[in-house]
Amino acid sequence: MRLPPVLRTTPFRLTLLFLALFAAAACAFLAYIYLATAGEVTRRADTQVAAEMRSLEAVYARGGLAALNQAVIERSSSDHVLVYLLMDRTGQAVSGSIGQSPVKIGDRPQTWASFVITETNPDGAMVRLPARGLQERMPGGEWMFVGADVGEAEGFVVRILRALWGAGALVIVLGLAGGVLVSRDVSRNMASLIDVIDAARSGDLGARAKVRGAGDEYDELAGGLNDMLERLERSVGGLRHAGDAIAHDLRSPLTRLRARLEAAMIEADAGRADPKAALHQALDDADGVLRTFSAVLAIARLEAAGDAPDQVMFDPGQLAAGVAELYEPLAEDKGLDFKAELTPGLNVKGNREFVAQALSNILDNAIKYTPTGGAVMLRVRRRSSGDMEMSVTDTGPGVAPADRARVIERFVRLEHSRSLPGVGLGLSLVAAVARSHRGHLELDEGPGVGGETGPGLRVALILPKVG
Amino acid sequence: MRVLIVEDDLEASAAMAKGLIEAGHVCETAADGLAGLGAAGGGHFDVLIVDRMMPRLDGVGMVERLRASGDQTPVLFLSALGEINDRVSGLKAGGDDYLVKPYAFAELIARVEALARRRETGSVQTVLKVGDLEMDLLGREVRRAGQEIDLQPREFQLLEFLMRNAGQSVTRTMLLEKVWEYHFDPQTNVIDVHISRLRAKIDKGFERAMLQTVRGAGYRLEA
Numbered sequence: 001m002r003l004p005p006v007l008r009t010t011p012f013r014l015t016l017l018f019l020a021l022f023a024a025a026a027c028a029f030l031a032y033i034y035l036a037t038a039g040e041v042t043r044r045a046d047t048q049v050a051a052e053m054r055s056l057e058a059v060y061a062r063g064g065l066a067a068l069n070q071a072v073i074e075r076s077s078s079d080h081v082l083v084y085l086l087m088d089r090t091g092q093a094v095s096g097s098i099g100q101s102p103v104k105i106g107d108r109p110q111t112w113a114s115f116v117i118t119e120t121n122p123d124g125a126m127v128r129l130p131a132r133g134l135q136e137r138m139p140g141g142e143w144m145f146v147g148a149d150v151g152e153a154e155g156f157v158v159r160i161l162r163a164l165w166g167a168g169a170l171v172i173v174l175g176l177a178g179g180v181l182v183s184r185d186v187s188r189n190m191a192s193l194i195d196v197i198d199a200a201r202s203g204d205l206g207a208r209a210k211v212r213g214a215g216d217e218y219d220e221l222a223g224g225l226n227d228m229l230e231r232l233e234r235s236v237g238g239l240r241h242a243g244d245a246i247a248h249d250l251r252s253p254l255t256r257l258r259a260r261l262e263a264a265m266i267e268a269d270a271g272r273a274d275p276k277a278a279l280h281q282a283l284d285d286a287d288g289v290l291r292t293f294s295a296v297l298a299i300a301r302l303e304a305a306g307d308a309p310d311q312v313m314f315d316p317g318q319l320a321a322g323v324a325e326l327y328e329p330l331a332e333d334k335g336l337d338f339k340a341e342l343t344p345g346l347n348v349k350g351n352r353e354f355v356a357q358a359l360s361n362i363l364d365n366a367i368k369y370t371p372t373g374g375a376v377m378l379r380v381r382r383r384s385s386g387d388m389e390m391s392v393t394d395t396g397p398g399v400a401p402a403d404r405a406r407v408i409e410r411f412v413r414l415e416h417s418r419s420l421p422g423v424g425l426g427l428s429l430v431a432a433v434a435r436s437h438r439g440h441l442e443l444d445e446g447p448g449v450g451g452e453t454g455p456g457l458r459v460a461l462i463l464p465k466v467g
Numbered sequence: 468m469r470v471l472i473v474e475d476d477l478e479a480s481a482a483m484a485k486g487l488i489e490a491g492h493v494c495e496t497a498a499d500g501l502a503g504l505g506a507a508g509g510g511h512f513d514v515l516i517v518d519r520m521m522p523r524l525d526g527v528g529m530v531e532r533l534r535a536s537g538d539q540t541p542v543l544f545l546s547a548l549g550e551i552n553d554r555v556s557g558l559k560a561g562g563d564d565y566l567v568k569p570y571a572f573a574e575l576i577a578r579v580e581a582l583a584r585r586r587e588t589g590s591v592q593t594v595l596k597v598g599d600l601e602m603d604l605l606g607r608e609v610r611r612a613g614q615e616i617d618l619q620p621r622e623f624q625l626l627e628f629l630m631r632n633a634g635q636s637v638t639r640t641m642l643l644e645k646v647w648e649y650h651f652d653p654q655t656n657v658i659d660v661h662i663s664r665l666r667a668k669i670d671k672g673f674e675r676a677m678l679q680t681v682r683g684a685g686y687r688l689e690a
Binding site for chain 1: 555567569570571621647649650651652653655657660661664682683
């Protein structure tokens with residue numbers, strides 16, 4: 001038989017375990033109480049019996065057998081809790097409240113005994129009461145027995161026991177109910193986590209566990225799970241996207257390459273033309289494919305690495321100056337007004353190589369998309385927050401606000417740029433570099449529409465401040 | 468030039484050897500690091516091409532042992548997919564250059580030849596000469612046919628590298644690495660602009676152009 005789910009949870013099992021432990025402890029406790037109380041009751045009866053015996057001995061010492069006999073008769077007839085029996089030397093009953101002693105006449109002058117008194121209670125029913133008794137030989141050789149029932153005291157113990165059992169039952173019922181409630185609470189919390197895990201297992205990486213804001217270990221677990229899924233989703237999404245994009249970006253150049261080679265072969269077979277030109281074109285196409293390939297690899301590696309490796313302190317102004325020097329002739333040849341405003345003496349921590357590559361990609365894009373006569377400005381400065389900003393502003397066509405988030409994604413190239421060389425990986429790589437330095441990428445409008453130029457674009461790579 | 472290719476991908480190794488032999492070099496191959504170490508032990512190679520990932524003994528391990536034994540033969544590392552700091556660890560292990568697969572064959576040849584050449588011209592030179600082009604490294608002066616040419620510092624470095632590798636193709640990536648010390652592939656052929664500026668300075672007004680473009684490979688400075 002399967003237990004209902006709530007009874008199979010860990011907290012419920014723990015509840016059962018604790019209840020079992022409690023029950024065992026309660027049994028031990030009850031046993032101790034019983035033994036201690038019962039012992040006490042017996043001791044009290046013994047004390048009472050012994051005191052009575054001494055009193056009777058005193059009567060015997062003062063007035064002899066006759067006085068003792070008189071006292072026994074008196075005490076037996078009064079409504080006394082004790083029982084008495086006076087016997088002669090042979091053990092024959094002389095007087096008393098019971099007919100026969102439960103103790104045999106023996107050699108020992110003094111014998112303690114536990115026995116049972118049978119009584120008729122007021123309803124006429126027979127009651128058997130446990131009792132303690134003492135039998136002693138008087139100086140004249142007669143035997144005296146005094147006993148006391150301990151029933152009254154035993155009843156007290158029984159009542160205590162009954163109360164304890166009741167309390168135990170109450171504890172067990174409350175414990176079980178509490179266990180069920182706690183289990184249901186835990187189950188509910190776990191269920192939402194398990195639902196998310198199940199969803200993720202069946203391929204839905206978008207599922208998120210609810211964080212209730214209680215700040216307890218469930219929230220911590222849910223937060224961790226969500227964070228893990230977030231990263232997983234991004235990296236799987238990236239891979240999927242990269243796969244699509246590679247297929248898309250490599251298919252056309254490969255198809256072109258193949259067609260060119262095929263055409264060249266036909267021409268060469270027919271002896272019509274020198275296939276050299278076609279081979280040169282094919283080589284260029286192959287280089288393009290390789291370039292796309294290494295750009296994809298670079299982004300994938302960077303994203304797989306988490307934090308960029310080999311980070312050192314460096315002067316971003318100096319680094320930007322190097323990149324500017326590399327690109328200045330390109331801008332000049334295109335007839336662009338190129339300026340660099342580099343704050344000297346700043347410090348930033350990062351992988352020089354990646355930051356240089358990111359900056360070169362931003363600059364490359366700006367020069368590529370800004371029409372002749374426009375301007376490109378490279379700026380490195382420290383923000384008031386302490387973060388480092390490396391930005392490039394151009395007067396090109398800009399990027400519509402709605403498209404800005406998209407161009408940072410891998411491989412996205414906006415329609416108007418399709419005719420220009422480049423594989424559309426530039427800003428994706430910059431974004432990957434920013435992420436691997438715990439920084440970010442900002443896209444804004446440039447200086448605005450002026451003359452024949454577009455609204456322009458301002459791309460800023462923000463790296464967190466040092467320390 | 469004698470080249471040893473240490474590569475466990477036999478197909479790639481054979482293709483590489485074929486290309487190098489066609490380019491006029493002598494080639495031997497080894498299929499793993501231990502075999503490569505044995506073959507290189509003779510010390511009669513000008514350049515070793517070593518794959519990073521190989522069975523038995525990987526490329527880094529092989530080159531470390533080679534360097535420990537005092538062998539200074541130039542090594543070009545090849546890496547299949549390359550971790551992010553592969554290049555750094557490869558160069559630390561004693562490699563002299565690094566190429567990530569997939570690469571253009573022209574790139575491989577250019578780099579191998581540059582490595583071999585660097586070894587030949589080990590002695591310190593103060594004057595470089597290629598044809599009628601002359602470079603004074605101490606005076607930072609360049610003359611062609613006795614006529615002084617004024618170069619920017621970077622143009623000077625660019626020409627120096629081309630002159631040291633005169634007669635051989637150098638790729639754009641090599642120039643970016645050796646002259647600008649950037650180890651990435653720029654999206655645009657930004658190097659071309661620098662080359663054309665340099666060309667304007669050293670070839671303008673002369674009948675013969677020294678700085679030539681090699682299709683599919685890069686550039687070559689011809690005497």
